[in-house]
Amino acid sequence: LDSPHGRALARISVAYFRACVSPSLPHRRLAQRSMASSSPRRTSLSSRLSGLAGLASSVVESLGAGTEAFAMSAAVRGEISILERQIVEVKQELGVSALEPMLAGDTEATQRHFARACERVSKLETEVAARRAVLVALRRPSFTSSLSEDGSGTESAGGRRSGYASVSASGDEDDTESEKEGAARTNSWKNEISTRLEAAQVEERNGNLARSRSAYVKSVGACAPNLRWKVWLGGARSELSYSRFDVSQALLERALAESPPKTRAIVMLEQSRLYELRGDIEAARGLLRSARKSARSEWKVFLESVLLEMRSEATSRALREARRALEVHRGTGRLWAVLIQLEQASGVHHQLRVFQQALLEVPKSGEVWCEGARICLNPFSDCFNLEAAHNFLDFAIEFTPQYGDSFIEYLRLMMLVGAPDADVERLWQLCINAEPNYGTLWFHSKRTVLLTTRQVLESATELLRRELSEWRSVYDAAIARAARPDFRSTALAAVTAAMLARTGGSADSDAPAAPAPLPPPPLNLPASLPPVEAADFVTGSVALNRMHRQLGRLGLEERRALIYGGDMIVP
Numbered sequence: 001l002d003s004p005h006g007r008a009l010a011r012i013s014v015a016y017f018r019a020c021v022s023p024s025l026p027h028r029r030l031a032q033r034s035m036a037s038s039s040p041r042r043t044s045l046s047s048r049l050s051g052l053a054g055l056a057s058s059v060v061e062s063l064g065a066g067t068e069a070f071a072m073s074a075a076v077r078g079e080i081s082i083l084e085r086q087i088v089e090v091k092q093e094l095g096v097s098a099l100e101p102m103l104a105g106d107t108e109a110t111q112r113h114f115a116r117a118c119e120r121v122s123k124l125e126t127e128v129a130a131r132r133a134v135l136v137a138l139r140r141p142s143f144t145s146s147l148s149e150d151g152s153g154t155e156s157a158g159g160r161r162s163g164y165a166s167v168s169a170s171g172d173e174d175d176t177e178s179e180k181e182g183a184a185r186t187n188s189w190k191n192e193i194s195t196r197l198e199a200a201q202v203e204e205r206n207g208n209l210a211r212s213r214s215a216y217v218k219s220v221g222a223c224a225p226n227l228r229w230k231v232w233l234g235g236a237r238s239e240l241s242y243s244r245f246d247v248s249q250a251l252l253e254r255a256l257a258e259s260p261p262k263t264r265a266i267v268m269l270e271q272s273r274l275y276e277l278r279g280d281i282e283a284a285r286g287l288l289r290s291a292r293k294s295a296r297s298e299w300k301v302f303l304e305s306v307l308l309e310m311r312s313e314a315t316s317r318a319l320r321e322a323r324r325a326l327e328v329h330r331g332t333g334r335l336w337a338v339l340i341q342l343e344q345a346s347g348v349h350h351q352l353r354v355f356q357q358a359l360l361e362v363p364k365s366g367e368v369w370c371e372g373a374r375i376c377l378n379p380f381s382d383c384f385n386l387e388a389a390h391n392f393l394d395f396a397i398e399f400t401p402q403y404g405d406s407f408i409e410y411l412r413l414m415m416l417v418g419a420p421d422a423d424v425e426r427l428w429q430l431c432i433n434a435e436p437n438y439g440t441l442w443f444h445s446k447r448t449v450l451l452t453t454r455q456v457l458e459s460a461t462e463l464l465r466r467e468l469s470e471w472r473s474v475y476d477a478a479i480a481r482a483a484r485p486d487f488r489s490t491a492l493a494a495v496t497a498a499m500l501a502r503t504g505g506s507a508d509s510d511a512p513a514a515p516a517p518l519p520p521p522p523l524n525l526p527a528s529l530p531p532v533e534a535a536d537f538v539t540g541s542v543a544l545n546r547m548h549r550q551l552g553r554l555g556l557e558e559r560r561a562l563i564y565g566g567d568m569i570v571p
Contacts, residue, residue: 076131083131087124090117110391117363204238205450212238229259233270243556245278265295269304273563277556281312299329306338311551311562318342333358333365333400340371344538348382351375352495366400369393373409377416379478380534382520383491386479389413401434404442405539408460412540415468416475428457443565444544467542473526474537481523490520 200215216235220228232255239248252274256267268291275284288308291301302325309318322339329335336358343350355375358368373392376385390413396406407427414424432453436442445460468475481487525532535549536542551559 073135076134080128080131080135083124083128087121087128090120090124114395200234200238201449204241205448209238209242225258226260229255229263229267232258233267236270236274240274240277240560245274248274265291265298265301268295269301272304272308276308276311277560277563281308284308296328299325299332299335302329303332303334303338306335306342310338310342311548313549313551315342315345330361333362333367336362336365337367337371340368340375341538344378344535348375352383364399366396366398366403366406369396369399370403370406370409373406373413374539377409377413377540378534378537379474380523380537381478383495384478384482385491386413386417386482397430397434401430402436403439404431404436404456405439407431407434407436407457408439408441408445408464409540411457411461412464412468415464416479428454431457440565441539441541441544444541444561463541467540471532471542473529474523474532477523477525481521484521487520 200212200219203209203212203215213235216231216238219231219234223231232251236248236251236255239251249271252267252271256264256271259267268287272284272287272291275281275287285305285308288301288305291298292305295301302321306318306321306325309315309321319339319342322335322342325335326332326339336354340351340354340358343354352375355368355372358365358371362368369392373389373396375381376383376389376392378384389409393406393410393413396403397410400406407430410427411424413419414427435453441460442456445463446456447459451459482491532542536545538545547554547558547562551562554562
């Protein structure tokens with residue numbers, strides 16, 4: 001970073017570098033410090049940027065002096081394509097090689113696979129980032145003109161001069177003044193809106209609907225036209241909390257009319273939820289169908305289509321929607337996670353197949369790793385394995401610390417094994433620092449937006465303690481069965497069969513599969529136990545799982561909590 005080309009490159013590539021090369025770096029470091037066994041820590045951002053600057057310069061020089069900008073751009077894109085394919089291959093190799101030692105509880109072998117893959121992926125991502133920085137620089141007139149004048153970034157009396165030095169020469173200062181003014185105006189509007197919206201929501205929670213409406217009206221007058229849809233959306237939520245469905249619907253229609261094209265799908269998703277709450281499932285399906293066509297790039301619309309069918313107890317339609325969604329958004333971990341959960345009705349063998357396919361596509365998805373842990377925590381599962389669940393949850397928290405369900409499932413595991421208080425407190429501190437912001441179990445425990453992370457954990461702990469007390473005999477029977485050699489052999493056979501039945505990453509579970517392994521020994525449950533089944537344990541809360549399967553028999557408030565509790569759309 002001491003050279004001119006290094007400083008220029010830092011300015012044009014830092015945003016991409018932070019997002020692509022070091023995703024969620026603070027969370028990753030936090031997880032690594034708090035986990036007893038973790039992967040090697042990556043180098044600092046400044047040292048990586050320093051190496052990236054030199055690497056990008058070498059890329060430019062390797063293409064030859066006097067190369068035309070468009071030819072250089074085409075060559076760089078070709079190299080990026082090759083490198084990205086290599087990254088995918090490394091991740092797929094990790095998904096295949098690490099699954100078996102994880103399920104077997106071999107922590108050392110799992111860490112070796114993970115460390116080796118992380119090192120290789122890190123080097124390849126750095127190479128890709130350098131070439132993307134070159135592409136960014138090639139779009140700047142000052143850079144391309146320096147190529148045509150100097151050949152390849154000439155030597156001058158003051159020392160070596162790279163084309164990157166010209167990026168910061170004159171264009172940056174001239175171009176940024178108007179951008180700064182526009183950004184300042186936008187930030188001022190956003191701050192004003194945020195303050196007034198918070199005031200409206202406070203009044204709503206205090207039961208003052210009239211004052212809440214007044215605050216929303218003031219927000220409309222204070223914000224820019226392209227931001228008014230957020231006010232209408234917030235107002236619709238407030239009216240809905242008072243069961244004023246017609247007013248809420250009118251406000252959502254106004255939000256749809258005034259929202260920019262790229263945010264229209266969010267409003268349509270909110271409209272579909274309102275139709276579902278009122279019992280008009282067909283209207284909700286029609287809206288989501290239209291949203292999938294008009295906003296094909298918005299994966300949340302596809303996820304909501306799956307969740308709608310799940311809440312309607314139409315499992316076959318939900319499976320079909322999930323597979324169609326993955327044809328469009330194959331790299332979305334949330335969609336893979338919901339497909340794994342849906343496959344529970346077909347048995348653990350099908351779940352393991354989809355789980356491994358998901359690891360091939362999204363090996364860094366915490367939601368997918370969490371679903372793998374849930375398979376191993378289900379007492380009716382043929383692969384009940386607390387050690388494997390521990391390994392999976394370590395990866396879930398490291399990769400996606402903002403997913404609250406992973407922490408709650410970790411709490412369930414610690415309660416089952418009787419973990420020391422120090423370990424539980426360490427998990428709590430990790431969760432508080434990560435500040436999770438989504439997850440079905442997380443929002444089920446977070447009854448109001450005013451609750452802090454610690455208060456949500458207290459609520460979740462109380463919920464888990466109550467349910468584990470009620471169903472302790474089921475878990476004790478599963479733990480006893482898992483200790484038997486015949487169960488271990490059948491569990492290993494199930495994992496092996498699932499791995500042999502891979503379909504090349506296809507999400508279609510109807511593909512030809514290997515013969516299913518022999519059934520495990522039966523689960524010896526007390527005769528006095530109330531009726532219970534495997535579907536009751538797909539997540540950490542039996543009560544919540546049953547509510548999802550009985551939505552039509554719930555009251556209005558319970559239905560609204562379930563429909564709106566998976567992903568809060570905050571205006």
